[in-house]
Amino acid sequence: MGDWKSPINFALGYFYGKSDSNSSVKEVIEYFLGNELQGRNITDLVNNYEYYSFDSADDAYDYIDGIIEKLEHILFGAVLSE
Numbered sequence: 001m002g003d004w005k006s007p008i009n010f011a012l013g014y015f016y017g018k019s020d021s022n023s024s025v026k027e028v029i030e031y032f033l034g035n036e037l038q039g040r041n042i043t044d045l046v047n048n049y050e051y052y053s054f055d056s057a058d059d060a061y062d063y064i065d066g067i068i069e070k071l072e073h074i075l076f077g078a079v080l081s082e
Contacts, residue, residue: 004041008071009033015075028074036070038063 012029019025038052039045042064045052049060 004039005033005037008037011071011075025074032070032074037067 012033016022016025016029039048045054045060045064046057049055049057052060052063054060054063
């Protein structure tokens, strides 16, 4: 399975460019990539959940759900309207 950071970086880079290089958007993106996004891909997170300090595979899936929600929040303009 491939790396999930590449498509996420592509989407966030597009969004940043579309924001006219808004510094608030840049800060949110940098925080998300540097502090919230973990793992190489979903399979990596689930198979190695203990390495990522999750108690179970289900906790890893809960984390993934949260990451998707945060990514949607960034991409669908909530950052620009705050």
